[in-house]
Each structure stands twice: as structure tokens, then as C-alpha cells.
Amino acid sequence: MRFLTALALTWTTFAAGAFATPGQPTDGALGFQPAVTPIMEEVVSFHNILLVLITVITLFVMGLLIYVMIRYNRKTNPTPSKNSHNTLLEVVWTAVPVLILIGIAIPSFPLLYMQDEIPPEIDFTLKATGNQWNWSYEYPDHEVAEYFSNMVEEEDLQPGQLRNLSVDYPLVVPVNATVRLQVTASDVIHNWAMPAFGTKMDAIPGRINEAWFQATQEGVYYGQCSELCGLRHAFMPIEVHVVPQDVFDAWIAAKAEDEYSEAADAIIAQYTAARETRLAQLD
Numbered sequence: 001m002r003f004l005t006a007l008a009l010t011w012t013t014f015a016a017g018a019f020a021t022p023g024q025p026t027d028g029a030l031g032f033q034p035a036v037t038p039i040m041e042e043v044v045s046f047h048n049i050l051l052v053l054i055t056v057i058t059l060f061v062m063g064l065l066i067y068v069m070i071r072y073n074r075k076t077n078p079t080p081s082k083n084s085h086n087t088l089l090e091v092v093w094t095a096v097p098v099l100i101l102i103g104i105a106i107p108s109f110p111l112l113y114m115q116d117e118i119p120p121e122i123d124f125t126l127k128a129t130g131n132q133w134n135w136s137y138e139y140p141d142h143e144v145a146e147y148f149s150n151m152v153e154e155e156d157l158q159p160g161q162l163r164n165l166s167v168d169y170p171l172v173v174p175v176n177a178t179v180r181l182q183v184t185a186s187d188v189i190h191n192w193a194m195p196a197f198g199t200k201m202d203a204i205p206g207r208i209n210e211a212w213f214q215a216t217q218e219g220v221y222y223g224q225c226s227e228l229c230g231l232r233h234a235f236m237p238i239e240v241h242v243v244p245q246d247v248f249d250a251w252i253a254a255k256a257e258d259e260y261s262e263a264a265d266a267i268i269a270q271y272t273a274a275r276e277t278r279l280a281q282l283d
Contacts, residue, residue, distance in 0.1 A: 023195075023196040023219055023221030023222055023240075024162065024165075024222060025222075032044055033196045034196065035198065036219070036221065037197045037198055037213045037214055037216065038216070039114060039115055039212075040195075040196060041198075042114060042198075046107055046108065046111055049107065053100070118210055118212050119212060121178055122178050122179070122180045123174075123177040123179060124139065124142065125179070125180040125181075126139060126173070126179050126180065126182070127183075127184070128171075128181060128184075128192050128203070129183075130183070130189075130190025130191075130225065130229070130236070131185070131186045131187060131190075132187050132188065132230050132232070133225075133229070133231070133232035133233065133235055133236050134149060134151070135148070135167075135236065135238060136148045136149065137171055139252065142252045142255075142256060143256050144252060144256050144259060146259070147255075148169065149167045149168065149169045149170060149171070149238075149239070150167060150168050151165075151167055164235060165222040165237045166239060167238075169265075170241050170268070171240040171241065172240075172243060172248060173240060173242055173248065174242070174247075174248040175217070175218050175242050175243065175245070176215070176216055177215075177245075177248075178213075178214045179212060179214070180211075181201065181212060181213065183201045183202070183203045183208070183210070184203055184204065184205070184209070185204055186205065189202060189203065189205070189227050189229065190229050191203060191226040191227035192225070192238065193223045193224060193238070194213070194221060197213045197215065197221065197240075199211050199213050199223075202227065217242065218242050218243060219242055220239065221240045221242065222238065222239055222240075223237070223240070224236060225238075243268070247268075250267050
């Protein structure tokens, strides 16, 4: 049992470590992106528990099948058993799965409530609207008018931008801020999904769904629409910049004057360049 547990934990450690850069794709990577929100940290912890359990069950069933094939084939067991049932065995194989499911439910319910319940201490609200085939965003608490966020086409990519993931006008949120996310759609069903945040919420026309996140690490994070929504479904990326509070305040002030402000873009570009230089020096 200790060996199986160690094997599963080793696998999860390797899988998590395969992502060198949080929130971005990595060649040859396995597993989840590194968690940067409390919700995603709990999701990863729950996954690690289930992986140990699933590994044990899979190996047990595999061993049982191999044993039955060897022990009860025609050559070694020419006279088949005439037993029609075994009460004890039937009770065991009914009770054990029930206990396993109860054991899974105990940690899963708090996680479901954590994802569903919006904390009362919200710093601000962010509204995301899915359109064919882009996203539009509003900051109602900061009087920022709706602006559209489109994928940067491959021929227009600048150095440092990612194919099929970078956008022209990204989302910007301050680090450690608790953000209420309101999600809706203007045409068909979309889905706002950000793997590193543990956030995945349907965008449904005529309805507002709510989620929340609190990004605890600065950086650039990428997600995509995760609901088939038509021809260019694969080209609806989401780009979120998590920045210090002072950078966010400067950006939001520029955005409030003009939702497509070049000054706002320059603020984020300047901060990103400074951060990359700082990280390069640390390496």
C-alpha cells in the first residue's frame, strides 16, 4: 500500500512540475497548470487524493482479473463451479464501493461549496460576455465601458505573444484581489475557462452566472472558451494579467477615460517588460 501511495504521489509531483511557467502551455507537459488561486489549490489537492484511490482500485481489479484467468480457466478448472451466489461476497462488493463513494464525497462537498459561494469581502466585480467569436469585458465598479478582446492573428503576433492565446485587449486584475466574475453571452452558449484559476463557467444568453477567483501570483495567464460555439470556437482565447495594485490603479484610470486607451496598453507593457527583466536576472 505504501508503494502504491508513493507511486501515485510521485506521478502527481512529476506532472505538476512539468509546467515550468504558470498559466502558459509547456511542451511535453502533463497534469494541471500550477495553481495560483485558493480554489485551484483545493482542486489539485482533491485530485491527488483521488489519484491515489484510483491507482489502488485499478491495480486491484487488474490483479483480480489476472488471478481469475489463471485460476479458473478450462485447463486448471475443468469442472466449473455450480455456485449461483455468495451472500458475504455480494455484501462486501456492495458495501465497499458505497464506503469509497462516501469517502470521496466528504472532501468534495466543501470544495463544491467553496467554488459556488461568493465570498462577502469582494474587492470588485468583473463582467465577461461571450460573443461569436470573442470576449467583451466590463468593470462596472470602476466605470470602465465595455471593451472587446480579440485573438491576435498569427500574422500580427509580436515577440512574446503566443499563437492562438494572446489577445489585443486583455483582462487586468490586481494580485490578491477577490474578484466576482459575472459571465453571460450575447448569442450562443460559451464558457469562460481559466485552468490556473480553477475557474470554468458557462456563458448563457439571457442569464448571468457568477464565479470568483483570487489570483495570488503575478503573471500572465491564458484560458479559452470551453463550449463548442461555432466555426471559430477554437479562436476565443482569454488572457489575464495579474499585476500589483498600483499598476492596476494606473491601468484602470487610463481605461476609464478610453476603453481602448493606448496609455493603458503602455502601462501593462512597461510593467510586463520590467517583470520579465527582473525574472531573467533571478535566473
